Amino acid sequence: MAARKAQTKPNVSAEELKGYYRDMLLIRRFEEKAGQLYGMGLIGGFCHLYIGQEAVVVGLEAAAEEGDKRITSYRDHGHMLACGMDPNGVMAELTGREGGYSKGKGGSMHMFSKEKHFYGGHGIVAAQVPLGAGLAFADKYKENGRVTFTYFGDGAANQGQVYEAYNMAELWDLPVVFVIENNQYAMGTSTKRSTKSPSYWERGAAYGIPGEEVDGMDVLAVKAAGQKAVAHCRAGKGPYILEIKTYRYRGHSMSDPAKYRTREEVQKMRDERDPIEAVRSMLLTGKHATEDDLKAIDKEIKEIVNASAEFAKESPEPALDELWTDIYA
Amino acid sequence: MATEILMPALSPTMEEGTLAKWLVKEGDTVSSGDIMAEIETDKATMEFEAVDEGIVGKILIAEGTEGVKVNTPIAILVEEGEEVGDVSAAPAPAAEATPAVEAPAPAAAAAPAAPQVDLTPDWPEGTAMKEQTVREALRDAMAEEMRSDDTVFLMGEEVAEYQGAYKVSQGLLDEFGAKRVIDTPITEHGFAGIGVGAAFGGLRPIVEFMTFNFAMQAIDQIINSAAKTLYMSGGQMGAPMVFRGPNGAAARVGAQHSQDYAAWYMQVPGLKVVMPYSASDAKGLMKTAIRDNNPVIFLENEILYGRTFDVPDMDDFTVPFGKARIWREGEDVTIVSFGIGMQYALEAADKLAEEGISAEVIDLRTLRPMDAGTIINSVMKTNRCVTVEEGWPQGSVGNYISSVIMQQAFDYLDAPVINCTGKDVPMPYAANLEKHALITTAEVIEAVKQVTYR
Numbered sequence: 001m002a003a004r005k006a007q008t009k010p011n012v013s014a015e016e017l018k019g020y021y022r023d024m025l026l027i028r029r030f031e032e033k034a035g036q037l038y039g040m041g042l043i044g045g046f047c048h049l050y051i052g053q054e055a056v057v058v059g060l061e062a063a064a065e066e067g068d069k070r071i072t073s074y075r076d077h078g079h080m081l082a083c084g085m086d087p088n089g090v091m092a093e094l095t096g097r098e099g100g101y102s103k104g105k106g107g108s109m110h111m112f113s114k115e116k117h118f119y120g121g122h123g124i125v126a127a128q129v130p131l132g133a134g135l136a137f138a139d140k141y142k143e144n145g146r147v148t149f150t151y152f153g154d155g156a157a158n159q160g161q162v163y164e165a166y167n168m169a170e171l172w173d174l175p176v177v178f179v180i181e182n183n184q185y186a187m188g189t190s191t192k193r194s195t196k197s198p199s200y201w202e203r204g205a206a207y208g209i210p211g212e213e214v215d216g217m218d219v220l221a222v223k224a225a226g227q228k229a230v231a232h233c234r235a236g237k238g239p240y241i242l243e244i245k246t247y248r249y250r251g252h253s254m255s256d257p258a259k260y261r262t263r264e265e266v267q268k269m270r271d272e273r274d275p276i277e278a279v280r281s282m283l284l285t286g287k288h289a290t291e292d293d294l295k296a297i298d299k300e301i302k303e304i305v306n307a308s309a310e311f312a313k314e315s316p317e318p319a320l321d322e323l324w325t326d327i328y329a
Numbered sequence: 330m331a332t333e334i335l336m337p338a339l340s341p342t343m344e345e346g347t348l349a350k351w352l353v354k355e356g357d358t359v360s361s362g363d364i365m366a367e368i369e370t371d372k373a374t375m376e377f378e379a380v381d382e383g384i385v386g387k388i389l390i391a392e393g394t395e396g397v398k399v400n401t402p403i404a405i406l407v408e409e410g411e412e413v414g415d416v417s418a419a420p421a422p423a424a425e426a427t428p429a430v431e432a433p434a435p436a437a438a439a440a441p442a443a444p445q446v447d448l449t450p451d452w453p454e455g456t457a458m459k460e461q462t463v464r465e466a467l468r469d470a471m472a473e474e475m476r477s478d479d480t481v482f483l484m485g486e487e488v489a490e491y492q493g494a495y496k497v498s499q500g501l502l503d504e505f506g507a508k509r510v511i512d513t514p515i516t517e518h519g520f521a522g523i524g525v526g527a528a529f530g531g532l533r534p535i536v537e538f539m540t541f542n543f544a545m546q547a548i549d550q551i552i553n554s555a556a557k558t559l560y561m562s563g564g565q566m567g568a569p570m571v572f573r574g575p576n577g578a579a580a581r582v583g584a585q586h587s588q589d590y591a592a593w594y595m596q597v598p599g600l601k602v603v604m605p606y607s608a609s610d611a612k613g614l615m616k617t618a619i620r621d622n623n624p625v626i627f628l629e630n631e632i633l634y635g636r637t638f639d640v641p642d643m644d645d646f647t648v649p650f651g652k653a654r655i656w657r658e659g660e661d662v663t664i665v666s667f668g669i670g671m672q673y674a675l676e677a678a679d680k681l682a683e684e685g686i687s688a689e690v691i692d693l694r695t696l697r698p699m700d701a702g703t704i705i706n707s708v709m710k711t712n713r714c715v716t717v718e719e720g721w722p723q724g725s726v727g728n729y730i731s732s733v734i735m736q737q738a739f740d741y742l743d744a745p746v747i748n749c750t751g752k753d754v755p756m757p758y759a760a761n762l763e764k765h766a767l768i769t770t771a772e773v774i775e776a777v778k779q780v781t782y783r
Binding site: 032033035036038039040041044045046069071100101102103104105106110111112113114119120121122123124127129130131132133134135136137138139141142160161164165167168171249251254255257258259263270325326327328329 | 335337338339340341343361362364370372373374375376378380399400482508513514516518519520521522523524525526527528529530531532549550553554558559560561562563564565566567569598599601622623
């Protein structure tokens, strides 16, 4: 089926490739399960799934080092799994339970892990962009050589505070990679209907920030671009912009009927550009893995995801006292 | 094993829907992501995708059926060679009945017993004093904290080379250098967000707004990012930082530069709100604010910057949050104020004394946490209360104080509480109109006479 040419690129070993397959599959299966739990009424409110965009976070995590930070919007489950947060804790937060990363008080859009340097999970479109520049500000102040990945979407890319952050990030040479996950739809508004300047990566030029467009359905391309961006930041040259072209298969949130695009458009993406299928095909045609090897990975992932769903159902609701805690430090 | 497919909830509020159309039929093989049916909610028609792989063994709810409750089995998915009947072994997922959560009600109004309050003096008796302006006191507080903690830094418009738009940061660039005293572009939303991010990252930023009027551009970062993150993260991370700058009316600068935000910020859980009047409070509270592990809104006043007060000459003078200061004791009425409102309250008390009315004047100093105990104790003695502030009347700080007094000391009141506030208008430019828009000492005196029936 894959119309894309499967190819192994020189910057990856068979083991790494299998790791990316596994990490992307974990996100996909986790999100499918989350969608299912939402349908059963176990997850409430807003729930934005990451299905289709998996190569973005997995590719960039492959370019990160221990101690690097990440911050993103409300479509955040994939980022958390990719940086190593526990699927049980993430799923239990989705169900609003005590075992969740925020003890059930944050929900799908608001999760954090100091241990994994994940700074949220932010529900206000683009607010995380100055926040990410601020994390990078702190790292530069402490001279610790860390880099912050600041993720936002094509929708957020039209918010004013993004450009305020660009200006100061370049002015002060902050070590921040601005990652625009361009999935082509800001909720229901396509990029065509929201801007006449659709090359978001080019907008950094107005502030002196270099950038590039990246194929977000190709995990190796994302990793290579991420390494380049991180090297730029760590060399003290300031921020870097990656506009990663990706695609979300599901609606904006669970309650989105997605009437703004055709079923054929989505199906075509799934059939021809699926990032997980691409790696799978690379592994098989390159004889880096057998069908049985991949089945074993599939099975392992299914078990992790099912266990997270069980944990999320069984973890109790937070005690009522929790209503009044964590308001002040 | 056969699995039941349940009627999904497709929006945060959906309880039932119409199964508009089946896009698969019995015997079809489906895999994850295939669209199985169209379901109409009250808002839209949604496509419903398969989550698991399998064969559609049986369709239980015919298309066109209305009012299908969420979690009703609508079809059965079987594996190759499996019978539909096998499903009976699978326990039907029980609809999760969310138990009605009763939030613990706020502590019921205590019987009117005198609250315990902290009456210790702010500095030890016999401490040497020196005269200082509010401006100097604020600068000294920041400098002292920057000397003792190198994660503290100051950022804002004109704070460094210009030495502060109102000269509050005079000399700080020379002492601490450009790494820690940082001029920003004019970009409040952006630098407030960078400040909050730096606080998440382990620093203790002091973010200066040239005036709090401009902080309206940044209020999303202040409230949604700084104030709420500790809660949303289950206590993992928050924003230990200070947002400071002049607040309220200066003189003749018109509507957009003359708003008092005390009541706005006071409403937000997660924030602490400070509004000092004197130089000693400005200094002691600023030092406490910088050390506090929460976001603190520090509301200064341009007119007060140049006022001189006695400040204790101590190595490390701090004032705790949530402790009001009684400026003068009295018997007939309690006047409660804060910030520049204290100027009118104290002037009024002087004039009232000449007429034989003894006013007790309380300076709240911090609005969140608020020292309600000191107010209640005073009202239990005087039985009358007038509040004084420059902000607008509807939803004012005084409104809140009135409600607290009503709930905790209703039986002690001999007159309704009067809230003296700025007028319910945008600030006019014309000198005579501006004077009328602001609260005046005469209005405070008039209010006191009303509540004391003189």
